[in-house]
Each structure stands twice: as structure tokens, then as C-alpha cells.
Amino acid sequence: MGKIILENIKLFGFHGCMPEEAYVGSYYTVNIEVELDFSQASIKDDLSKTINYIHLYRIVKEEMAINSKLLEHLAQRIIQRIKKYRTNLIKYTKIKICKENPPLQSSVDRVCILLEDLRE
Template identity: 85%
Template structure:
């Protein structure tokens, strides 16, 4: 077993419940963690036996371009897209997404607000 981890993807987006967030926007940091069996890829040096992290990045970037009121919803969409893309090859055992809004619009000095969603949270609720 192994993991592919994309750390600190920095993107700009328009997510939030306050009206001004939909036109002012904010910076976000996204972390993606996917657990899978990496044995065949490590032995065969074959990209088809693993998940291409370029595709994971592309999914995150595309979903960040679609506005959401809640980071929870955005994280759920990213997990669903990853699961759908790789459902036929059945490689993924586990997925975790962490999305942080940098400098959230709060009445205090807070660096970031983060949401962490794991696909087991979604599976157990279905």
C-alpha cells in the first residue's frame, strides 16, 4: 500500500456564503491524499499501474473554478470526481481532501479556516 499526496496546491477561487465572497474571491490551499496499492507501479515503472498526479491536480483546479457556498461541498465534489475517474481501475482505497481558505473574512486575526473530508465519511452516509 502507498499514498500519492499533493501538498499545498495554491489556487484562487470564489467560495463562501457571504455575497462579497462571490466577487472578491480568496486564496485557497488544497491538499489531496490518495491511498492505493503502488506495488505494481514501483516494480514495473509503469504509469498505467498508478494514478497520474497531473490528473489529480487538474480535477482540483477544475472544481475550484466552480463556486460553492461551503468548502465541505467543494471537497465532496473533488472526492467524487477522483472516485469516478478511477472507478474502473479500482485502484483507490481511500481519499482525503483538506481545503483551507486563507485570510477568511472573520472579525478576528485568523490565518486560515480548513475543512478536512475523507471519502469514508461519504461512504458511511450513503
């Protein structure tokens, strides 16, 4: 077993429940972990036996471009797309999405959600 990890993907998006978040937007940081058996990929040096991290990045970028009220909803959409991409290989997926400088009355650097999905 192994993991493919994309750390600190930095994107801009329009997510949130407050009306101004839909047109002002905010910066987000996304981290993804995908666990799979890539023993065949490591032996055969064959991309088709693993998950292309460029494709994972593209999924995140495309889903971040679709407005959501909740980061939980956004995370679930990303996980579902990743599972569809290589459902036969993926054993576990974890995603962490952080909104940088959230619109709160106090000094908070970021607000994050973490969603994990274990393939059944």
C-alpha cells in the same frame, strides 16, 4: 499500499456564503492524499498501474473554478471526481481545503475543512 500526496496546492477561487465572496474571491490551499496499492506500478514502472498526480491537480483546479457556498461541498465534488477517475485502485481519499484570510472579525490565518472518504 502507498499514498500519493499533493501538498499546498495554491489556487484562487470564489467560495463562501457571503455575497462579496462570490465576486471578490480568496486564496485557498488544498492538500490531497490518495491511498492505493501501487506495487505493480513500482515493479513495472507503468503509469497505468497508478494515479497520475497531474490528473489529480487538474481535477482540483477545475473544481476550484466552480463557485460553491461551502468548502464541504467543494471537497465532496473533488473526492467524487477522483473516485471516478480510478475507482478500481483507490482505497482511501483525504482532502483538506483552507481559505486563507477568511472574512472574520478577528485575526485568523485560515479556516480549513477536512473530508475523508474510505472506499467501501
